[in-house]
Amino acid sequence: xxxxxxxxxxxxxxxxVIRDLVREYEIGGQIIRALDGVNLQISRGEFVAxxxxxxxxxxxxxxxxGCLDTPTSGQYVIDGFNVDNLSEDQxxxxxxxxxxxxxxxxNLLPKTTAxxxxxxxxxxxxxxGRVRRQRAMEALERVGLADRMHNRPNELSGGQQQRVSIARxxxxxxxxxxxxxxxxxxxxxxxxxxxxxFEELHQQGNTIxxxxxxxEVGRHAKRIVRFRDGKVELDTTSHEEAGxxxxxx
Numbered sequence: 001x002x003x004x005x006x007x008x009x010x011x012x013x014x015x016x017v018i019r020d021l022v023r024e025y026e027i028g029g030q031i032i033r034a035l036d037g038v039n040l041q042i043s044r045g046e047f048v049a050x051x052x053x054x055x056x057x058x059x060x061x062x063x064x065x066g067c068l069d070t071p072t073s074g075q076y077v078i079d080g081f082n083v084d085n086l087s088e089d090q091x092x093x094x095x096x097x098x099x100x101x102x103x104x105x106x107n108l109l110p111k112t113t114a115x116x117x118x119x120x121x122x123x124x125x126x127x128x129g130r131v132r133r134q135r136a137m138e139a140l141e142r143v144g145l146a147d148r149m150h151n152r153p154n155e156l157s158g159g160q161q162q163r164v165s166i167a168r169x170x171x172x173x174x175x176x177x178x179x180x181x182x183x184x185x186x187x188x189x190x191x192x193x194x195x196x197x198f199e200e201l202h203q204q205g206n207t208i209x210x211x212x213x214x215x216e217v218g219r220h221a222k223r224i225v226r227f228r229d230g231k232v233e234l235d236t237t238s239h240e241e242a243g244x245x246x247x248x249x
Contacts, residue, residue, distance in 0.1 A: 016077070040235075049209075108153045143163040183212075
């Protein structure tokens with residue numbers, strides 16, 4: 001099989017496949033089952049919100065999708081790669097190549113500029129300096145920060161800092177953007193601006209998964225997967241869920 005045929009095969013498959021996934025933790029001599037036999041598929045180009053109350057399993061699911069943790073049993077495949085038996089170094093390389101992370105508190109290096117923060121994932125990937133700089137500039141332009149790339153985080157608003165982190169997530173051209181409560185530290189107006197940016201990125205073909213407990217954030221996604229007690233309670237489009245909620249109220 002040629003490389004083109006391999007790439008075409010991956011493109012025709014779901015980006016994420018999760019089968020019978022279980023994650024257990026031992027706490028105080030007790031076994032806690034945070035995920036209980038989860039089955040889930042996410043296609044390329046989808047915009048998905050993973051939701052649920054505290055303790056529902058959504059954060060554990062985010063760690064699994066982001067290759068920050070591994071399952072106790074079951075299977076997780078991303079872009080054709082089965083992550084179950086990968087070493088820590090292999091998981092780190094997979095995260096850097098395949099997944100762009102956006103966090104609630106931005107996770108920017110305080111003493112470096114926006115441009116240097118966006119360059120960071122490419123340094124780990126071994127991208128040459130001149131190429132790094134050009135790609136970082138293009139990513140910041142893409143999120144509307146062409147005029148702030150030489151500012152440090154403390155010289156930027158919360159919304160601008162989150163835009164820097166989104167540019168950083170985009171810069172390695174990942175197959176997935178994974179956002180953990182990305183508007184949790186922002187006011188309502190800035191939240192809307194950031195969610196519109198995610199919608200634009202989705203329209204450009206990016207696959208986006210947002211983990212959130214906020215209904216207003218989740219409704220910006222095209223699909224909502226709700227967790228409860230470590231299981232998928234509901235998997236529906238945001239439009240269908242809005243209709244259900246409207247009938248309830």
